Amino acid sequence: MRILIILIAISSFSSFSSAQLRYTLSYKDSSASVLKVSVEASSPLTAPLSFIMPRSIPGHYGVCYYDHFITNIFVVSNSGVKYAMVKNGLGAPRWSYADTGRQVVRIEYEVDLNRMERNSMPAEASIVRPGFAGILNYSVFGWIEGTEKQKVQCKVSTFTNWSIFSTNQPAAVLAKGGMDINAENYYELADGQLFMGTAFQVKEFKGITPLFVASYCQTREEWIDDYGLQGTMSMEILKDYFGELPFQHYSIMLIKSLPLEKGNYPSLGMEHLSSSTFFGDTTGMRRTAMSRDDIKRTMPTFLHHMGHALIPLRSYGDAYRPYVMEIPPIINNIWYNEGFMWFLPYDELKLQNMKINFDNSVYKTSSEIKKLSLQQLSQAASTMYSADFRLGRAVFSRGALMAVEMDNYLKEKSNGTRSMKDVLRYLYNWSKENRRPFTMEEFPLLINEACHIDLSSIYKKWLLPIQ
Numbered sequence: 029m030r031i032l033i034i035l036i037a038i039s040s041f042s043s044f045s046s047a048q049l050r051y052t053l054s055y056k057d058s059s060a061s062v063l064k065v066s067v068e069a070s071s072p073l074t075a076p077l078s079f080i081m082p083r084s085i086p087g088h089y090g091v092c093y094y095d096h097f098i099t100n101i102f103v104v105s106n107s108g109v110k111y112a113m114v115k116n117g118l119g120a121p122r123w124s125y126a127d128t129g130r131q132v133v134r135i136e137y138e139v140d141l142n143r144m145e146r147n148s149m150p151a152e153a154s155i156v157r158p159g160f161a162g163i164l165n166y167s168v169f170g171w172i173e174g175t176e177k178q179k180v181q182c183k184v185s186t187f188t189n190w191s192i193f194s195t196n197q198p199a200a201v202l203a204k205g206g207m208d209i210n211a212e213n214y215y216e217l218a219d220g221q222l223f224m225g226t227a228f229q230v231k232e233f234k235g236i237t238p239l240f241v242a243s244y245c246q247t248r249e250e251w252i253d254d255y256g257l258q259g260t261m262s263m264e265i266l267k268d269y270f271g272e273l274p275f276q277h278y279s280i281m282l283i284k285s286l287p288l289e290k291g292n293y294p295s296l297g298m299e300h301l302s303s304s305t306f307f308g309d310t311t312g313m314r315r316t317a318m319s320r321d322d323i324k325r326t327m328p329t330f331l332h333h334m335g336h337a338l339i340p341l342r343s344y345g346d347a348y349r350p351y352v353m354e355i356p357p358i359i360n361n362i363w364y365n366e367g368f369m370w371f372l373p374y375d376e377l378k379l380q381n382m383k384i385n386f387d388n389s390v391y392k393t394s395s396e397i398k399k400l401s402l403q404q405l406s407q408a409a410s411t412m413y414s415a416d417f418r419l420g421r422a423v424f425s426r427g428a429l430m431a432v433e434m435d436n437y438l439k440e441k442s443n444g445t446r447s448m449k450d451v452l453r454y455l456y457n458w459s460k461e462n463r464r465p466f467t468m469e470e471f472p473l474l475i476n477e478a479c480h481i482d483l484s485s486i487y488k489k490w491l492l493p494i495q
């Protein structure tokens with residue numbers, strides 16, 4: 029009888045503990061810009077082990093040096109002793125602890141967010157301001173090698189009067205002081221963003237799926253209802269375009285802050301699986317309701333970034349991946365990810381200014397850029413897309429103009445019954461069914477199959493340098 033009870037106890041314990049990682053994030057000292065993070069495995073790990081910070085985030089097409097802002101990184105043994113981890117000597121974003129056989133219960137480290145902000149592009153940095161912390165999860169959470177597919181629980185703790193909003197589990201009634209976030213794995217946790225503080229607002233809007241707008245504006249509260257309108261309108265357009273929305277809820281995260289350092293950066297958005305973050309200074313803040321014309325004029329970026337939840341985050345090819353990586357991939361078809369997804373707002377909103385900008389970025393850019401083939405341009409933009417935004421603009425504009433030309437051709441050949449909308453929907457459905465990236469060889473065949481109309485001469489023309 030006793031043996032049986034022990035066996036039951038062991039088996040229920042082991043099922044309870046089946047590989048759940050526990051992350052903690054703590055921000056409780058407003059005099060510093062330092063977060064404390066720990067990562068604890070479900071059962072002690074045996075050294076040697078490695079900890080990795082991402083260098084590549086999907087949609088950024090750059091190199092993120094998040095490892096440079098990590099300090100005081102230790103392993104903690106099962107007897108509670110701390111041992112320093114050693115940073116890779118060749119500059120890799122990883123640390124190791126090599127005392128073979130020692131049992132390790134967790135890794136602890138700190139992240140200095142002011143240092144991150146001063147040394148990063150605005151769209152890749154988490155920030156701290158009085159009464160506010162805006163966290164991009166992938167900028168502060170790394171992974172213990174080999175654990176990245178395990179289920180995750182993340183405990184967030186901060187000042188008792190601070191509210192917390194997580195894009196992983198959005199809600200209009202905000203948690204205070206602490207929150208538990210559950211994720212399928214590290215990648216899902218890393219995709220999320222967190223707002224914490226007393227100085228931001230959140231509002232829920234009724235769309236096809238619930239839409240949350242979370243806004244931090246450093247100088248005064250923004251008027252956020254039009255963001256809600258633009259978000260719910262974007263949902264309707266995308267549902268019509270693709271036949272479905274791939275998310276259960278969506279969050280628009282807005283950060284308008286006074287920069288720590290004067291810089292001259294394009295204000296950019298960054299897409300996630302069920303959210304996007306828009307970064308900028310306070311000059312573009314919204315004080316009152318906008319006119320219908322202004323709502324339409326400022327709509328493309330919201331539609332574009334929400335559209336990324338479908339392309340490329342759920343329909344992609346070549347070396348792009350919709351999750352963080354240690355080494356940024358060199359991607360041959362950024363023009364698909366970005367150009368086709370800039371074509372969509374142009375196709376729906378018919379803003380002629382967008383077409384003028386595509387033309388200018390393709391034909392009136394530097395001759396150095398024009399002489400690159402589309403593949404070379406995409407490769408160059410793989411790590412410099414926004415760092416030298418001439419490259420970003422050129423590669424998405426060539427993709428958008430390719431899509432415009434294909435759209436015209438499809439309409440002409442089909443007497444207006446077929447268009448690029450059919451092609452984009454076909455590619456999205458193909459990705460959903462095949463659950464893998466398409467190859468560069470498959471892509472031209474797939475776009476021909478979509479409408480049974482041959483697009484190869486247009487495709488081949490756009491692969492060439494610009495004359």
Ligand SMILES: [Zn+2]
Pocket residue numbers: 332333336365366369
């Ligand atoms: Zn984009």
